[in-house]
Amino acid sequence: MPDHAIPTWEEVARDHGRRIYNFAYRLTGNPDDASDLMQEVLLRVRRGLAGYTPGSFEGWLWRITRNAFLDDVRRRKRRPTVALPEDDRTAFGSVSEPEDVLAETRLPEHLQQALLALPFDFREAVVMCDVVGLTYDEIAEATAIPVGTVRSRIHRGRKMLRGMLE
Amino acid sequence: MTHPIDILSALLDDELSPEEHSTVTSHLEGCAACSADLAGLARVRSWVRALPEQEPPVPLVPALRRPPRWIWAAASAAAAVLAIGLVVSPARPEVFDLDTLAGQHTARVVVAPGISSIRGPVGGP
Ligand SMILES: [Zn+2]
Numbered sequence: 001m002p003d004h005a006i007p008t009w010e011e012v013a014r015d016h017g018r019r020i021y022n023f024a025y026r027l028t029g030n031p032d033d034a035s036d037l038m039q040e041v042l043l044r045v046r047r048g049l050a051g052y053t054p055g056s057f058e059g060w061l062w063r064i065t066r067n068a069f070l071d072d073v074r075r076r077k078r079r080p081t082v083a084l085p086e087d088d089r090t091a092f093g094s095v096s097e098p099e100d101v102l103a104e105t106r107l108p109e110h111l112q113q114a115l116l117a118l119p120f121d122f123r124e125a126v127v128m129c130d131v132v133g134l135t136y137d138e139i140a141e142a143t144a145i146p147v148g149t150v151r152s153r154i155h156r157g158r159k160m161l162r163g164m165l166e
Numbered sequence: 167m168t169h170p171i172d173i174l175s176a177l178l179d180d181e182l183s184p185e186e187h188s189t190v191t192s193h194l195e196g197c198a199a200c201s202a203d204l205a206g207l208a209r210v211r212s213w214v215r216a217l218p219e220q221e222p223p224v225p226l227v228p229a230l231r232r233p234p235r236w237i238w239a240a241a242s243a244a245a246a247v248l249a250i251g252l253v254v255s256p257a258r259p260e261v262f263d264l265d266t267l268a269g270q271h272t273a274r275v276v277v278a279p280g281i282s283s284i285r286g287p288v289g290g291p
Contacts, residue, residue, distance in 0.1 A: 021222040
């Protein structure tokens with residue numbers, strides 16, 4: 001969708017509902033939570049479209065999605081995994097791996113469990129990048145953090161996943 | 167030379183500046199350790215990207231249309247039935263109405279032709 005166009009709510013639901021659902025599904029690992037979140041996001045989008053000024057639509061949409069998710073987590077009094085401080089780089093240093101795992105794939109269930117074991121900030125960054133398909137700039141806008149932090153979170157999230165899965 | 171391990175993921179995502187990109191790629195040509203790191207990160211990235219897409223259980227587009235009035239009557243009847251303790255078989259959701267969700271937030275109205283049920287607290291208009 002071109003950034004200058006204001007989409008209708010129907011277009012947002014049709015074009016992005018599935019991505020919103022998959023974002024929530026991979027963050028929670030739970031289809032019911034994901035479905036509730038998708039509906040809540042679409043409600044907020046409908047309320048928010050009147051005040052939407054053309055700009056980065058992806059950043060706008062995913063900021064709404066993320067805020068809805070965090071509000072939902074708070075409402076359920078269920079916290080996302082506690083985030084590690086950004087400078088805690090010692091626990092997940094690079095590890096050289098045997099080459100015989102090169103071509104293996106991982107079962108989706110194992111990968112989902114590993115995602116859920118990530119600290120929330122890293123899980124969110126990896127899911128936004130690799131499941132939703134956002135650019136680093138779009139993730140930075142959606143999460144209101146500097147793009148350098150986005151880069152660091154994605155990288156460290158992948159390193160942790162690798163440590164769990166290989 | 168220091169190993170540019172912290173920007174290998176950004177290399178995979180094509181998110182490096184041209185200067186960083188040329189620095190990293192020339193380093194990789196002579197560094198087996200960083201090349202192995204890069205390969206490991208690329209595997210993880212491809213696994214996550216290959217996760218099967220999940221189908222939303224609630225259809226999106228039917229929710230756009232406000233249901234005809236008879237459905238509201240059916241929904242009210244279903245609420246009355248629930249209030250006196252009879253259970254109405256749930257149907258596979260065909261419509262979730264956004265106006266209702268917007269107004270009552272905790273209500274979810276599920277309506278199929280001939281069968282109606284309501285889950286969750288429903289406020290009066
Ligand atoms: Zn190196």
